[in-house]
Amino acid sequence: MIPLATVPVAALGLFGDAFNFVFSGREAATGGVQVGGPDQVLDLAIKQIEVTFLALGVAILLALPVGLILGHRGKGEFVAVTAGNAGRAIPELALIALMATAVGVGLFNLVVALAILGIPPILTNTFVGIRQVDRSSVEAAKGMGMTNREIITKVELPLAIPTIMGGVRTASINIIATATIAPLAGVLTLGDLIISRNVYGDAGVLAGAVLVALLALSLELALSGVQWALTSKGLKLQRA
Amino acid sequence: MKLKYLMVLAMICALSVGLVACGSDDSDDASSEPDATTGKLIESSADNEGVNLKIGSKNFTEQIVLGEIYAQGLEAAGYNVSTDLNLGSETVALQALKAGEISGYPEYVSTALTSFYDTAPEDVPGNAEDAFEQVSTDLEEDGLVALPPTPFQSANAVGLLTSKADELGVETISDLEGKSDDLKLYGSPECRQRVDCLIGLEDNYGLNFASFTPVDIGLRYEVLDKKQADLSIVFTTDAQLGVSDEYTILDDDQGLLPAGNVVFLTEQKTVDKAGPDYAATIEAVQSGLTEQVMQELDARVDIDKETPESVAADYLNAAGYTE
Numbered sequence: 001m002i003p004l005a006t007v008p009v010a011a012l013g014l015f016g017d018a019f020n021f022v023f024s025g026r027e028a029a030t031g032g033v034q035v036g037g038p039d040q041v042l043d044l045a046i047k048q049i050e051v052t053f054l055a056l057g058v059a060i061l062l063a064l065p066v067g068l069i070l071g072h073r074g075k076g077e078f079v080a081v082t083a084g085n086a087g088r089a090i091p092e093l094a095l096i097a098l099m100a101t102a103v104g105v106g107l108f109n110l111v112v113a114l115a116i117l118g119i120p121p122i123l124t125n126t127f128v129g130i131r132q133v134d135r136s137s138v139e140a141a142k143g144m145g146m147t148n149r150e151i152i153t154k155v156e157l158p159l160a161i162p163t164i165m166g167g168v169r170t171a172s173i174n175i176i177a178t179a180t181i182a183p184l185a186g187v188l189t190l191g192d193l194i195i196s197r198n199v200y201g202d203a204g205v206l207a208g209a210v211l212v213a214l215l216a217l218s219l220e221l222a223l224s225g226v227q228w229a230l231t232s233k234g235l236k237l238q239r240a
Numbered sequence: 241m242k243l244k245y246l247m248v249l250a251m252i253c254a255l256s257v258g259l260v261a262c263g264s265d266d267s268d269d270a271s272s273e274p275d276a277t278t279g280k281l282i283e284s285s286a287d288n289e290g291v292n293l294k295i296g297s298k299n300f301t302e303q304i305v306l307g308e309i310y311a312q313g314l315e316a317a318g319y320n321v322s323t324d325l326n327l328g329s330e331t332v333a334l335q336a337l338k339a340g341e342i343s344g345y346p347e348y349v350s351t352a353l354t355s356f357y358d359t360a361p362e363d364v365p366g367n368a369e370d371a372f373e374q375v376s377t378d379l380e381e382d383g384l385v386a387l388p389p390t391p392f393q394s395a396n397a398v399g400l401l402t403s404k405a406d407e408l409g410v411e412t413i414s415d416l417e418g419k420s421d422d423l424k425l426y427g428s429p430e431c432r433q434r435v436d437c438l439i440g441l442e443d444n445y446g447l448n449f450a451s452f453t454p455v456d457i458g459l460r461y462e463v464l465d466k467k468q469a470d471l472s473i474v475f476t477t478d479a480q481l482g483v484s485d486e487y488t489i490l491d492d493d494q495g496l497l498p499a500g501n502v503v504f505l506t507e508q509k510t511v512d513k514a515g516p517d518y519a520a521t522i523e524a525v526q527s528g529l530t531e532q533v534m535q536e537l538d539a540r541v542d543i544d545k546e547t548p549e550s551v552a553a554d555y556l557n558a559a560g561y562t563e
Contacts, residue, residue: 028433029331030433030434100463105468185456186426196429198355198434
């Protein structure tokens with residue numbers, strides 16, 4: 001299908017093998033079926049991205065408002081920080097298994113588990129970001145007669161964007177990397193290449209790992225772009 | 241309960257016939273007849289001190305229990321034993337063995353033949369002795385040895401709730417024909433692309449399921465309980481099948497899911513280095529492992545939540561290998 005993929009990569013050893021796996025596919029190590037190849041790999045990659053965005057979206061929807069309110073009021077530091085730290089220690093697979101008894105396996109279970117992974121960095125960074133906003137700016141806003149809502153959305157949030165986005169980026173990397181366990185919860189992502197080593201062989205495992213790493217890097221890059229776009233002109237000038 | 245009964249029987253047997261193994265040795269059919277254990281106390285030998293052995297296993301209950309039984313038996317024989325009982329899959333375990341990271345690990349003959357040596361599932365000999373000979377020939381080329389097989393066999397099976405089986409009126413996998421379109425099948429992620437799993441069920445049996453969902457093997461009964469899955473890929477030695485008739489497994493009437501006894505895979509050079517007690521101990525401690533005993537041991541870990549370590553220790557103790 002893509003002839004260029006087959007000849008020169010032979011010299012690259014296992015990496016070349018992984019390259020071939022992605023672009024040409026091969027018979028499964030257990031025989032009987034064709035595995036790998038661009039179509040199959042693309043399907044898996046798309047699912048991985050889909051799951052990541054869903055979970056990241058849920059995490060942002062839940063963590064951002066809470067962080068904003070707690071940060072604005074200057075209360076609940078204990079909650080924000082403890083939730084942040086405790087959240088990092090949750091074993092994802094155990095969580096999925098635990099929820100399987102309640103809600104079964106599948107997309108819902110998976111997205112909730114991954115969102116829980118994404119909430120701590122977003123919550124903590126939002127809280128910290130808002131707290132770090134210069135108090136005199138907030139006082140000035142109050143003096144101008146802004147409501148609480150306006151202060152949050154027009155003063156605190158824009159000033160805290162770089163810190164908040166830092167949290168979102170951390171969360172997104174955590175989520176996209178962990179989405180590799182999705183095939184254990186009923187959703188086929190690139191993790192299938194890694195988990196089903198008996199079928200895909202070492203080339204598949206390496207291809208899966210490299211592709212997940214590339215996806216994570218691309219997402220990080222894309223979110224840096226988003227951060228740049230969201231950051232107000234004033235802050236950018238300040239930094240330059 | 242059954243386990244204790246078996247152990248008592250084994251002890252009586254051992255006492256009456258002395259050290260000679262009693263009972264028949266046709267280990268190829270996983271008969272429910274209690275197989276005899278010799279119950280010979282393992283004696284620690286000074287020759288074995290200073291010989292380091294690392295026993296491996298794959299990372300699910302039956303494998304871990306087996307790994308513990310072998311490790312503790314060898315320790316009783318005086319070897320210096322460590323364990324690594326969390327190897328992901330057979331390819332990982334085989335590599336660890338070849339690289340010398342582990343001395344040996346238990347493997348199903350059928351898995352070794354299909355996964356390591358590309359034997360088609362329907363070509364795996366049904367007879368334990370034949371399968372053992374075939375795998376031994378294959379292994380020899382890699383400098384590996386399989387010690388003689390365990391009495392019990394394990395195989396993948398299509399499992400479902402007994403109530404569902406009654407409702408559908410199915411007893412064999414072939415009975416699913418014409419009904420499978422409405423049935424959701426769950427299995428391990430790799431099942432999806434394996435000829436001895438989903439691919440075979442579709443091609444050999446001509447079945448077409450409503451969906452196949454990959455799931456962690458630890459959840460294989462969970463998905464049935466939650467009624468998410470109509471059918472789930474299970475193991476014939478599963479604890480859940482032994483303790484109640486809540487679940488039913490369908491008869492594999494076309495022989496798609498080969499049953500395999502367990503053999504302990506090791507390297508020839510390890511056998512040479514470790515001396516005669518190595519193989520002798522492993523053969524001795526596994527001689528009481530019939531399908532019922534294995535189910536019972538699996539049940540104590542999976543259902544009663546005992547640790548594999550203590551279950552293995554109890555087994556060795558009750559059978560008289562250790563005291």
